[in-house]
Amino acid sequence: SAVRTVVRGGLVVTAADEMHADVLVEDGRVVALAATGSDTAASWTDARVMDAHQKYVIPGGVDGHTHMEMPFGGTYSADTFETGTRAAAWGGTTTIVDFAIQSVGGSLREGLDTWYAKADGKCAVDYGFHMIVSDVNEDTLKEMDLLVSEGVTSFKQFMAYPGVFYSDDGQILRAMQRAADNGGLIMMHAENGIAIDVLVEQALARGETDPRFHGEVRKALLEAEATHRAIRLAQVAGAPLYVVHVSAREAVAELARARDEGLPVFGETCPQYLFLSTDNLAEPDFEGAKYVCSTPLRPKEHQAALWRGLRTNDLQVVSTDHCPFCFSGQKELGRGDFSKIPNGMPGVEHRMDLLHQAVVDGHISRRRWIEIACATPARMFGLYPKKGTIAPGADADIVIYDPHAEQTLSATTHHMNVDYSAYEGKRLTGRVETVLSRGEPVITEREFTGRAGHGTYTPRGTSQYLN
Ligand code: URP
Ligand code: ZN
Ligand code: ZN
Ligand code: ZN
Numbered sequence: 001s002a003v004r005t006v007v008r009g010g011l012v013v014t015a016a017d018e019m020h021a022d023v024l025v026e027d028g029r030v031v032a033l034a035a036t037g038s039d040t041a042a043s044w045t046d047a048r049v050m051d052a053h054q055k056y057v058i059p060g061g062v063d064g065h066t067h068m069e070m071p072f073g074g075t076y077s078a079d080t081f082e083t084g085t086r087a088a089a090w091g092g093t094t095t096i097v098d099f100a101i102q103s104v105g106g107s108l109r110e111g112l113d114t115w116y117a118k119a120d121g122k123c124a125v126d127y128g129f130h131m132i133v134s135d136v137n138e139d140t141l142k143e144m145d146l147l148v149s150e151g152v153t154s155f156k157q158f159m160a161y162p163g164v165f166y167s168d169d170g171q172i173l174r175a176m177q178r179a180a181d182n183g184g185l186i187m188m189h190a191e192n193g194i195a196i197d198v199l200v201e202q203a204l205a206r207g208e209t210d211p212r213f214h215g216e217v218r219k220a221l222l223e224a225e226a227t228h229r230a231i232r233l234a235q236v237a238g239a240p241l242y243v244v245h246v247s248a249r250e251a252v253a254e255l256a257r258a259r260d261e262g263l264p265v266f267g268e269t270c271p272q273y274l275f276l277s278t279d280n281l282a283e284p285d286f287e288g289a290k291y292v293c294s295t296p297l298r299p300k301e302h303q304a305a306l307w308r309g310l311r312t313n314d315l316q317v318v319s320t321d322h323c324p325f326c327f328s329g330q331k332e333l334g335r336g337d338f339s340k341i342p343n344g345m346p347g348v349e350h351r352m353d354l355l356h357q358a359v360v361d362g363h364i365s366r367r368r369w370i371e372i373a374c375a376t377p378a379r380m381f382g383l384y385p386k387k388g389t390i391a392p393g394a395d396a397d398i399v400i401y402d403p404h405a406e407q408t409l410s411a412t413t414h415h416m417n418v419d420y421s422a423y424e425g426k427r428l429t430g431r432v433e434t435v436l437s438r439g440e441p442v443i444t445e446r447e448f449t450g451r452a453g454h455g456t457y458t459p460r461g462t463s464q465y466l467n
Helices: 081-090 108-119 138-149 168-183 195-205 212-217 220-235 247-258 271-275 287-291 301-312 351-361 366-382
Strands: 004-013 018-026 029-035 046-049 056-059 061-066 093-099 126-132 154-158 186-189 240-241 265-269 398-408 427-437 440-443
Touching: 004 366, 004 398, 018 108, 056 366, 061 081, 061 351, 061 366, 081 093, 081 440, 093 108, 093 427, 108 126, 108 138, 108 398, 126 287, 138 168, 154 168, 168 186, 168 220, 186 220, 195 212, 220 247, 247 265, 247 301, 265 301, 271 351, 301 366, 351 366, 351 398, 351 427
Parallel strands: 004 046, 004 056, 061 093, 093 126, 126 154, 154 186, 186 240, 240 265
Antiparallel strands: 004 018, 018 029, 056 398, 398 427, 427 440
């Protein structure tokens, strides 16, 4: 039964174009676009009509960095694949790429199978996986090849968190050499964790235990140093490099320098680094713990460098690093010792809206909004043009976006399974109205009409990055 839908009368915005067009959807895919009012568009009858006059029609968001049900510091991130992907849908994100984790001593296979099982039948929108490689050895290097061929084409390594996920430079170089061979993409958590751990110990010994010290010990220079080292290791290995959650202007400078040299080096930042700062980490009564994540929030002066990087294409992607922990009972584990605060912040629901606000505020253009939030993450992670654009043949992952609606972000109205909002009381212009996932309405005029299990596992090709 061919279900036909026409999205009529909106301004279709992709990374490449803006046009007043109707979009014909059949069997979960985009079939055609035609100018609104044209004979072609008028010929599309026998279809469910979704009205988009005065609205934008944009590709569903692609969030390339989430952590649902992630074990960390003796607890788990608070969103399940069910609650987290539902919140993603509410916010106009129709694909997430989450991180499966290799446990120390375990295989990549075991880690990946654990994550397949966690997500299976639970998701409201489509999903894929990256693999966190925490133990590089002969076996895991071979497994990397197998994972690339089954659609897990990117691998995160950590220069931070000694004793947990940490890889040393030799392990990093080996994994990069393998990726250069098999087409995988290395994603780097670039912070010098060995040096940071020394500063953590010294801070705690001085009695500096509040959340704000998390920001002080995780120095911008140590992010920049690790970013530089990762870039040069990738250059030696002949591999492309994607640096995750860039927050320091000095790290942006390292990426810009490498890119000026022509290296295939890419950077991601996140809304929390663009909109929040160490002022939040310094909130009294331990409230700063809500903003503890790594890399950490930086002083406000860093934000301009991030916005600039997004405009100059020295940063290419904005993902959320959604990794929510409740304030009550989870963030509170670090009262009296900031190093015990679970690292991570909620955000999967608000990325598209916060970046639309950046359009309103003049930081980025409308097309750049779609590029950094939809098209480039889809290309970077081998999902394009199935995901990330509105074009014939693409999955009908489509958002009808009202650019004039006003909203106020709050934990009392959000859909993430976490007891606070990092943006409590923040007013935004623009709001998601309706969301199609492969042609199915999962949000219909601000009502959830999707279901757990509609979202399917989406194997990925190798990165289609554009330098
Ligand atoms: O603080 C963060 N970012 N938590 C999630 C894990 C990671 O390093 O991305
Ligand atoms: Zn109308
Ligand atoms: Zn990380
Ligand atoms: Zn992360």
